[in-house]
Amino acid sequence: MELFLARIFDGFASGSTYALIALALVLIYKATTLINFAQGELAMLGAFLALELWSHGVPVWFAVILAMVLSALLAAGIERTLIRPFDPKDHLPLVIITLGLFLGINAIAGIVWRFDPRAFPQMFPSGNVIAIGAATLSWYTVCTFLTVLAVLYGLTQLLNRTKIGLAFRGVSSNLESSELVGIRVGPTLQFGWALAAAVGTLGAAIYVADPLRQLEPSVMGRVLIFASAAAALGGLDSLWGTLIGGISIGLVQSVVVQYVPFIPNELSLAAAVIVLMVVLLVKPSGFFGTARVERV
Amino acid sequence: MSDVILEATGLKGGYGPIPVLHGLDFEVRRGEIVVILGANGAGKTTTLRAICGMISTSGSVKFEGQEIINKKPADIVRLGIAHVPQGRGTFPELSVEDNLKIGAFTRKDKDVAADMEQWYEVYPVLKERRHQRAGSLSGGEQQMLAVARALMSKPKLLLLDEPSLGLAPMIVADLFRRFGEINAETGTSMLVVEQNAQLALGVAGRGYVLESGEIAASGTSDSLMNDDVIRKAYLGI
Numbered sequence: 001m002e003l004f005l006a007r008i009f010d011g012f013a014s015g016s017t018y019a020l021i022a023l024a025l026v027l028i029y030k031a032t033t034l035i036n037f038a039q040g041e042l043a044m045l046g047a048f049l050a051l052e053l054w055s056h057g058v059p060v061w062f063a064v065i066l067a068m069v070l071s072a073l074l075a076a077g078i079e080r081t082l083i084r085p086f087d088p089k090d091h092l093p094l095v096i097i098t099l100g101l102f103l104g105i106n107a108i109a110g111i112v113w114r115f116d117p118r119a120f121p122q123m124f125p126s127g128n129v130i131a132i133g134a135a136t137l138s139w140y141t142v143c144t145f146l147t148v149l150a151v152l153y154g155l156t157q158l159l160n161r162t163k164i165g166l167a168f169r170g171v172s173s174n175l176e177s178s179e180l181v182g183i184r185v186g187p188t189l190q191f192g193w194a195l196a197a198a199v200g201t202l203g204a205a206i207y208v209a210d211p212l213r214q215l216e217p218s219v220m221g222r223v224l225i226f227a228s229a230a231a232a233l234g235g236l237d238s239l240w241g242t243l244i245g246g247i248s249i250g251l252v253q254s255v256v257v258q259y260v261p262f263i264p265n266e267l268s269l270a271a272a273v274i275v276l277m278v279v280l281l282v283k284p285s286g287f288f289g290t291a292r293v294e295r296v
Numbered sequence: 297m298s299d300v301i302l303e304a305t306g307l308k309g310g311y312g313p314i315p316v317l318h319g320l321d322f323e324v325r326r327g328e329i330v331v332i333l334g335a336n337g338a339g340k341t342t343t344l345r346a347i348c349g350m351i352s353t354s355g356s357v358k359f360e361g362q363e364i365i366n367k368k369p370a371d372i373v374r375l376g377i378a379h380v381p382q383g384r385g386t387f388p389e390l391s392v393e394d395n396l397k398i399g400a401f402t403r404k405d406k407d408v409a410a411d412m413e414q415w416y417e418v419y420p421v422l423k424e425r426r427h428q429r430a431g432s433l434s435g436g437e438q439q440m441l442a443v444a445r446a447l448m449s450k451p452k453l454l455l456l457d458e459p460s461l462g463l464a465p466m467i468v469a470d471l472f473r474r475f476g477e478i479n480a481e482t483g484t485s486m487l488v489v490e491q492n493a494q495l496a497l498g499v500a501g502r503g504y505v506l507e508s509g510e511i512a513a514s515g516t517s518d519s520l521m522n523d524d525v526i527r528k529a530y531l532g533i
Binding site for chain 2: 163166167169170172173174176177178179180181182183184185290
C-alpha cells in the first residue's frame with residue numbers, strides 16, 4: 001500500500017511536468033495544427049538560461065521568470081524568421097524546420113554548456129508535506145501540481161478575457177475569417193510561440209529542479225515524447241486536457257513499471273505510448289479534444 | 297464622383313497562374329445595394345476576394361477614393377469593408393457571443409456591447425444561443441451570425457458572398473428583407489454576389505451580370521429584369 005501510494009505520488013510529480021510541456025505543445029497546435037518538435041529543446045535552452053542567471057547570483061525564481069521572458073523573445077524571433085515565411089497550411093516544410101530547430105538548439109546547448117549534467121537549484125521547499133510510512137508526498141510534488149493549476153488558470157483567463165486571447169482563439173478556429181475581421185494573423189501566431197516557449201521553460205526548469213534530476217542538453221528528449229503523448233491523450237487542442245493527459249501518462253509510467261514485472265524501466269516509454277494508442281483507438285480526439293463537428 | 301464608395305477599373309485576378317477575372321469595371325455608390333449575378337464559375341466569389349485583398353490582383357480598386365489593390369485583408373477591414381464569405385465564415389469553435397466580439401475586433405470605441413445587444417434584438421435566436429458554439433447553429437442561424445458579425449465592425453461597405461447558399465427559401469427571403477432594412481436604417485452600402493437573381497434584384501438598386509470573368513451586362517434592377525434577352529440568357533427567370 002505504501003509502495004502503491006509512493007508510485008502514485010511520483011506519477012503526479014512527473015505527470016505535472018509533462019503537462020506543462022504538453023501545454024506548450026498544445027498552444028502552438030491550437031493556433032497552427034502543428035506539433036513543434038523543437039518545443040522540448042527550447043524549454044531546455046530556457047532552463048540553461050535560468051541556471052546561468054542563477055549562477056550569476058540572481059534568485060532562482062527571478063532567474064526562471066527572466067529565462068521565460070528571454071525564451072519567449074527567442075521563440076518570437078524564430079517564428080518571425082523561420083516560420084512565417086512559409087505557408088501555414090503546408091505542414092511538411094514546417095515540420096522539417098522544427099526538426100532542424102530541435103537538432104540545432106540541442107547542438108548549440110551542447111557547445112555552450114557541454115553535455116555534463118548540472119544540478120539545478122531547488123525551486124520549491126525541500127522536505128515532505130506528509131509521510132505515510134515509506135510513501136512521502138514531497139513539497140516538490142505538491143508545488144509542481146499547484147504551479148500547473150496556476151498556469152492553466154492564468155492561460156485560460158488570458159485566452160478568454162483579453163483581446164489578444166480572442167484573436168488567438170479566432171486564428172485557431174478559422175484562419176481566413178480571422179483575416180477578414182482584421183486580425184493580424186502573423187503577430188497572433190508569434191504571440192502563441194512566445195507564450196508556448198515561456199510555459200515550456202517553466203516546465204523544463206521545474207522538471208530539472210527535482211533533486212533527483214539534473215540539467216543537460218538531452219534532458220528534454222524523453223520528456224517531449226511523454227508530453228506529446230499527454231497532449232494527444234488530453235486532446236491536442238484542449239488546455240485543461242493536458243493536465244489529465246500529463247497525470248495519466250505520469251501515473252501509467254510509474255505504476256506500470258512497479259507492478260508489471262515483464263515491463264522493465266527501460267520500456268516505460270513504450271508503456272506510455274501503448275496507453276496512448278489504446279485511448280486514441282477508442283476516442284480519436286482524446287479526452288477533451290474538440291471533435292470537429294459542424295453543421296452547414 | 298464623391299458618392300462612389302467603391303470603384304473598380306480593369307480589375308484582374310485569379311489563383312496562381314490561372315486568371316479568373318479579365319478586367320472588370322464596376323462601382324458601388326454610397327448607400328446603394330448592388331448585386332453581381334452570374335452562373336457557377338463566372339468569377340463572382342473571386343471578385344469579392346479580389347476586393348478584400350485575399351488573392352493577388354491587378355488593375356485598380358478605389359475605396360472612398362483611396363487605392364486598396366493588393367493591400368492586406370486586415371488593413372482593408374480597417375478602412376471599412378466587411379466581408380461575409382461564402383460558406384458563412386463563422387468561427388465554429390467560438391461561442392456566438394465571441395463571434396460577435398471578434399467581429400468588432402478592429403473597433404476601439406465603447407459601444408461594442410450595446411451593438412451586440414442590438415443584434416440580439418434583431419436576431420433573438422442568437423441571444424438564446426449566445427453561449428453555444430457557432431458550429432452547432434443551423435445553416436440559417438449561422439448566416440444570421442455571419443452577417444451580424446460582419447456588421448459589428450461598423451463597415452461602410454458590406455460584401456456578401458451568396459448568402460442564400462444552402463438555405464431554405466423562407467429563410468432566404470427573410471434574410472434579404474433584413475438586408476434591405478439594414479441598408480435603409482444604417483446606410484451601409486452592400487455588394488451582393490448571388491445566383492438567386494430574382495431575390496437579389498428585388499432588394500438591389502443596380503446589378504451587373506458576370507460571365508466568364510467579364511461583365512456581360514449591367515443596369516438598374518428593373519432594366520435587367522425587364523430585358524428579355526438578359527433574362528433568358530443569364531437570369532433564368
